[in-house]
Amino acid sequence: MLLDLEPPVDAGSAGQNGSVALVLERRAGRTRLTQCRTRPPLLVQQALYPDDAAPDMAYVFLANPTGGLLQNDRHRIAVCVGAGAKAHVTTQSATKVYTMTEGVAEQRFHLSVAAGGYLEYLPDPLIPYRDASLEQEVEIVCEPGGALLFSDVITPGRVAMGESFRFRKISNRVTVRGQSGRPAYREAFDLDPGAGNLTGVGILGFGGQQVSDDASARTLGSLLIVCDSQPARSILDRVRHSPGCCLGVTAGASMLPDGNGLGVKMIGQDCAAVQQALTRVWSIARQELLGAAAPGLRKY
Secondary structure (H helix, E strand, O other): OOOOOOOOOOOOOOOOEEEEEEEEEEEOOEEEEEEEEEEOOOEEOOOEOOOOOOOOOEEEEEEOOOOEEOOOOEEEEEEEEOOOOEEEEEEOOOEEEOOOOOOOEEEEEEEEEOOOOEEEEOOOOEEEOOOOEEEEEEEEEEOOOOEEEEEEEEOOOOHHHOOOOOOOEEEEEEEEEOOOOOEEEEEEEEEOHHHOOOOOOOOOOOOOOOOOOOOOOOEEEEEEEEOOHHHHHHHHHHHHHOOOOOOOOEEEEEEOHHHOEEEEEEEEOOHHHHHHHHHHHHHHHHHHHOOOOOOOOOOO
């Protein structure tokens, strides 16, 4: 049954209350999109099967004709993957958070995977415009025996337009819930350029490393891999000992509490370098969890 993620209607808001709720289940040897409910401006078309290495995996693309989030937009996205199903969910393109004179845009995600299920939720990067403000919350529920990969890439903004860290604020909250329903892992951070230099050491800085590019062009990437402890430790070991896995970025990886998976964080001066490094880690995780490398997909 689909979760009710309809955002509350605010008569005084000029924003759009978009929503997507998807259920993917294994039927007749293949993962099918068995339930799909959307509310504009968010759209979903039929599931695709472009991956020869995993022909039973459903690929679902989330589209937004507006190109991103406007002032006071509230978007809710729920994805539920059943036992034995495999799904890859991504966005059609980068998510832009447009300039807003006041207010804040919101994104809320609820991702759940049943035992034996597998979900990759790997959206394209987030690009905050000047004076943009975003609140993002992610709730992940993964049963034992299931696996869920969640990626997040936050750019400093439109660097070529001179808008590095010119947004007002980005708030990010992530919760991973265990089988009991209680939080097994929580993460929270705010990127607030008005509160201080975000490129300093201990935030998005590189410590004692010498860098030659524009210090304002820093991209933050993360990949959360929620799975059983044994494959998580194998993935972590391969990431740490694979030459060139995190080439071009500063990265760190560690196990989540109580063996609930692992997390990988990286900072790079180039968005493409961060995306490439994340793809290499994704491919390692896929090999361990599915026995198949990441596919070379083209969206554009």
